[in-house]
Amino acid sequence: MTRIPHWLAQHLAALRVVLVLTLLTGLAYPLAMTAFAQVPGLESRSEVTAADGRDAGSSLIGQSFTDAKGKPLKRYFQSRPSNAGTGYDATASGAGNQGPESVVDTADRPSLLTLVCGRSKAVGELEGVDGSRPFCTPDGVGAVLGVFRDGGTSGRVTRVVSLDQACPARPFLRSYEGVEVTCAESGADYSRAVTVPVRGDAPADPVVPADAVTASGSGLDPHISPAYAKLQAPRVARERGASVADVRRLIATYTSGRTLGVLGEPGVDVLELNVALDRTYPQQGA
Structure with a gap:
């Protein structure tokens, strides 16, 4: 019986590994994730609906709350700086x-x-x-x-x-x-x-x-720290005609803890918080 040369056996083993990993990562994993995303109730979990029923955006992607000249809208909590395009451009994610x-x-x-x-x-x-x-x-x-x-x-x-x-x-x-x-x-x-x-x-x-x-590494971070949110609370409360204590309670509602209790830092989702502001303390003509 003829034995396969050692060098050829090594190449065949490497080829098998490549084929197996290609099937797993290039076919099985994407199909599994796509199927999981179709489970009812999961496919739109990140969508945030505005007070008037319009689509306000995604809770996973940050956005700016500024006017046409780039000045902060005082009635809203402000996001952190962004280097993604001209600011929070999901097609140009990146750092500075x-x-x-x-x-x-x-x-x-x-x-x-x-x-x-x-x-x-x-x-x-x-x-x-x-x-x-x-x-x-x-x-x-x-x-x-x-x-x-x-x-x-x-x-x-x-x-x-x-x-x-x-x-x-x-x-x-x-x-x-x-x-x-x-x-x-x-x-x-x-x-x-x-x-x-x-x-x-x-x-x-x-x-x-x-x-x-x-700015965050992606330029699309939807969260700010609780400290930054609390710093903005007096301004937002003043603009909304609410008490600072009530606004701080709203901040606490939209503050998430560390992932798995140990990873990262607590964060406040700015979009969800601002949508909640519009629902709780609407402004006429805003």
């Missing part, structure tokens, strides 16, 4: 792809730090609270200096520029190590400067929660 090192603005794109600072300032103004954060200037950009030294990265300071404050902005610091701080001139090359983020005197635990100033 900026990380902790993104602290210096470029001509065509603000840094992640400046985005966070600007959002925190805007939320603070909307909610009537302190929107300051560490490493942010009072005007809502990154508090980052470009320090030039006569020895390159060491030595005497010869020039200092507030890198994220474009002229004619007034620098957030008057001087650094005895040298006057200037604003950043358009088109100037500051690549030889040493980048120095400045913490400032903002509280270590900002009033504005982190999810209010950062």
